[in-house]
Amino acid sequence: MLASMTSCLSWLQAPRFRRSTTILSALILTIVTIVLLVNPASDLKAIGHSKPVSEASGTGYPRCSDRTDANITYPLESWREAAETKFGGLIDDKFTIAMSTFHRPRELHRTLNTLLSTKIPSLHEIVVIWNNFDEKEPDSFVSEYGVVVRYRKPTRDSLNEKLWPDPKYKTKAILLSDDDVYYRPDDLEFVFQMWRNFGRDRMTGALARCASALPSGQWDYNFCSQKEHHDVYALILTNLAFTHIAFLDYYFSDDPAATKIRNYVDEAFNCEDIGLNFVASMLTGSGPLLVRASGQYVNLDPSGGISRQTGHMEARSKCLNVFADAFGCMPLVDEASAQEAAYKIFT
Template identity: 75%
Template sequence: MLASMVSLLRLRRSTTILLALTLSVVTFVLLANPLSPVADSAGISLSVQSTGAGPRYPLCSNQTSANVTWPSQSWRAAAESKYGGLLEDKFTIAMSTFHRPRELHRTLTALLAAKIPSLHEIVIIWNNFDEKTPDPFVSQHGVPVRYRKPTRDSLNEKLWPDPEYRTQAILLSDDDVYYRPDDLEFVFQMWRKFGKDRMTGALARCATALPSGDWDYNFCSQKAHQDVYSMVLTNLAFTHIAFLDYYFSDDPAVTKIREYVDEAFNCEDIGLNFVMSMLTGSGPLLVRGSSQYINLDPSGGISRQTGHMQARSKCLNVFAEAFQCMPLVNETGRIEHGVKHNVWYKSVWNRIHG
């Protein structure tokens, strides 16, 4: 009886050891071949996704291809040569509008009610093609306001380097968002000191490399060690007119970007960020006022459409393909007006009382 029990225990031990060895071999094979598909009992292929693969189009800073001009050491010299005669201590607001008279009136009223020392002119890009262009006028503080109707319905038209611009600094904006006047002057002065070779503005966005190799457009992470941004949106951002000039150049990559913007009716702001970083090797600059910027947040904008974030991600990948690399540069710092921290509750207060 005892002998039988000992034999049984030995058999169980041998079986356990054999099973452990088998599992070890299987585990080793799987670890050695992480991309190999594993079939389940129903015959469905369960792909084990690799997290070690880099983006399909890596950062331009890692490339040495002859068709990549990142970074261009001569950008400042070229900009000065062509646009040095324009006013450096003043700025122009280029504001796009499309059938939002209430928002346009409120934004213009706020910007023209107070004297903004460095504001030279406001140009309204009038996309109401079925309406007569309003007459130009001059505000009580002497700021000219004129309306320009584009020749075609294209988001690229907002970025057109209007030959009538008289300033190097152009504040690109939409009719539903604006800095308060005191903050706007501050942001412009920060652009002059720190941001001439950057997109400088209020709303930051991110491009993140996914395990699939694609780039993902997102609102940026607040997690530790991930607090970066690589784009500033052109619904409230200063840019040098030279960037607008290059955006409308015959560079093949930039031409493809403009064509895709027309096709998708989206992403002109992403395209301009690509151009800026490609030319300078710099990322954007986030600048916040002492008060939260005003966002009237109408319900009918492009950003409210279903699938907007996915469409923006596609733009990132189409544009990276055009350049054969990703020119966007992550930044971590920002500038804020004053010593009082601009906290979240101001946004709520402004939405209620602004």
């Protein structure tokens, strides 16, 4: 503020204005002195800085990063130690695809055929979560390139089942996906290595979304702003996202917040992906990582699906606020889209 005030005074004291503004300059300096007396030095950082919208107060919840309670945002080092203690014995240099399907045989057939048509060095297994409850699941098989394709039929109709930390998983990295979207095989190995090097502490995937605070303090789910300097995102959708199995494990824990999230997902039949993003950011204090690879991911875009239903965005916004209430604050962390390009340059 003082710098801008000095600049203003310098402009006012230019030769053609000097004589006519002597009194005005003295008056401005007097006002500045009064302001500094009212706002002591310890509060100078607050002068001239309004609170960002993302930290708006009101009837909603502030970001967890504003809180000092250690039980809100856990240190990253503690998360890594706990994850390694529990899952250190799993394979680190390969990944598993957990693919959810529901009565879309054409999309499932195309996606599986594409992923199995060529050798993907680090792909260990594909597990198809078979939600066709009125049909028997197909038999498991091994592909031409040695990839096991296993079908798992859940015991109940719940979106949470896709996030279940299957005890049969052999890898730390799980690529969550749906039957209608996939990375091209030539890109999948690259994306996995991005996860290994930069993303194992965060959700890492192809489709990003935003969570913005309204002036009321409530949170709004949206497709993110395309305006300059607003290229941030806070969530990665789990229809194509790498996650550490430890996030899935915590999502299914007895933690009261995680339990409340799972119950609400069953009640609303929506938002399991938002819930997992909450868990990941709460545990690590880190935001997600957007990685689209060299080519665009493939989205078969079927006409059906929850996201096509009327009121979908409003329902997703409600999930943000229900989950923030569960944690007592908003754990999601904004990340800049430019980060993706930087990672590609340096790798």
